[in-house]
Amino acid sequence: ETGVTQSPTHLIKTRGQQVTLRCSSQSGHNTVSWYQQALGQGPQFIFQYYREEENGRGNFPPRFSGLQFPNYSSELNVNALELDDSALYLCASSLGTPGFGDTQYFGPGTRLTVL
Amino acid sequence: RKEVEQDPGPFNVPEGATVAFNCTYSNSASQFFFWYRQDCRKEPKLLMSVYSSGNEDGRFTAQLNRASQYISLLIRDSKLSDSATYLCVVNINTDAGKSPFGDGTTLPVKP
Numbered sequence: 001e002t003g004v005t006q007s008p009t010h011l012i013k014t015r016g017q018q019v020t021l022r023c024s025s026q027s028g029h030n031t032v033s034w035y036q037q038a039l040g041q042g043p044q045f046i047f048q049y050y051r052e053e054e055n056g057r058g059n060f061p062p063r064f065s066g067l068q069f070p071n072y073s074s075e076l077n078v079n080a081l082e083l084d085d086s087a088l089y090l091c092a093s094s095l096g097t098p099g100f101g102d103t104q105y106f107g108p109g110t111r112l113t114v115l
Numbered sequence: 116r117k118e119v120e121q122d123p124g125p126f127n128v129p130e131g132a133t134v135a136f137n138c139t140y141s142n143s144a145s146q147f148f149f150w151y152r153q154d155c156r157k158e159p160k161l162l163m164s165v166y167s168s169g170n171e172d173g174r175f176t177a178q179l180n181r182a183s184q185y186i187s188l189l190i191r192d193s194k195l196s197d198s199a200t201y202l203c204v205v206n207i208n209t210d211a212g213k214s215p216f217g218d219g220t221t222l223p224v225k226p
Contacts, residue, residue, distance in 0.1 A: 002160070033214070042119075042202050042216035043159065090158055101147025101206045104214070106158035 002026070004093050006107035014115050018079045021110045025072040025093030031055070032074045033104065034066060037088040049074060086114045116141055119205050121217035128193050128224050135189040136220045138203030147206035148179055148186045152199045153219065159202055162188075190222075198224045 003026040013019050025032050031050045035043035045058035049068035063079040072093070078085060088111050092104035121138045128134045140148075148165035163170065165177040165186050176189040186205075190197055200219040 002158075035216075040218070042121075042218040044216075045214060101149075101164075103149075103161050103164070104204075106160065108158050 002105040002107065004091065004105050004107035006089075006091055006110050008110060009108070010111045010113075012113045012115065013081050015081055015083060017081050018077065019081060019112065021076045021078075021089050021091075021112070023074045023076070023091035023093075023107055025074065025091070026095075026105060027072055029072060029093035029095050029105070031094045031096070031102070032068055032072075033092045033094075034074075034076045035090040035092065036060075036085075037090060037109075039087075043090055046076065081114045083114050086112060088112075117217075118142060118215040119203060119217040121201075121203060121220050123218060124221040125223050126220065128197075128222060130193055130195060130224055130226050132193050133189065133191045134193060134222065135187055136201070136222075137185045137187045138205075138217050138220075139183075139185040140205045140215075141184070142205070143181075143184060145184075145205045148177075149204040149206070150175075150177055150186075150188050151202040151204060151216075153202055154199050159216075162201070193222075193224045195224050195226060198222060 005024045033048040034046040037043045047057040048055045052068045065077045068074040088109045090109045092106045094102035096102045150162040151159040152162045153159040169178045174191045178187045202219045203217045
């Protein structure tokens with residue numbers, strides 16, 4: 001519907017492992033943001049990429065890292081997984097230059113469970 | 116204090132009723148405001164942007180009060196299909212990339 005896809009849909013990992021989540025933005029959308037949403041809470045901003053460079057970061061440790069590629073895809077990498085990392089991870093793409101209030105189009109999310 | 120705060124609900128709303136809820140924000144430099152709707156276990160989807168003059172889309176009306184730093188959403192003639200969590204988003208363009216979400220107001224509409 002939004003033209004934003006994410007993979008995988010669900011993932012189960014154990015504490016200490018590493019994970020890579022993927023997002024494919026709408027074609028032409030130069031900005032992608034990643035969010036973590038724990039149960040019962042709103043999405044928490046992890047970071048944003050604009051034209052393949054990080055453009056802002058929320059209060060997440062360095063073990064959360066990302067990449068954006070020229071083909072409008074992006075990745076979220078999380079190292080040394082902790083139990084509290086269990087959440088829904090959402091990516092959102094937008095068309096314009098960050099900071100001008102563009103509509104964000106969300107992907108369906110990846111539900112990560114850390115055991 | 117959180118940057119964006121919402122009443123968590125749930126607001127138990129009978130079908131056909133009118134309901135309103137607010138979202139307060141702490142940064143007076145905020146410039147762009149949105150309401151998103153999130154259905155259970157789904158992604159958020161834009162419901163409407165909130166303009167300074169207020170705006171209306173069918174049964175939904177959004178208002179911005181800069182002096183008191185809150186936005187509101189009013190839903191008239193509630194439908195069962197309005198049952199969802201409503202998230203407000205505040206865009207602070209001086210803080211590159213950051214768009215804080217509230218934790219959402221849950222709205223179950225009952226027959």
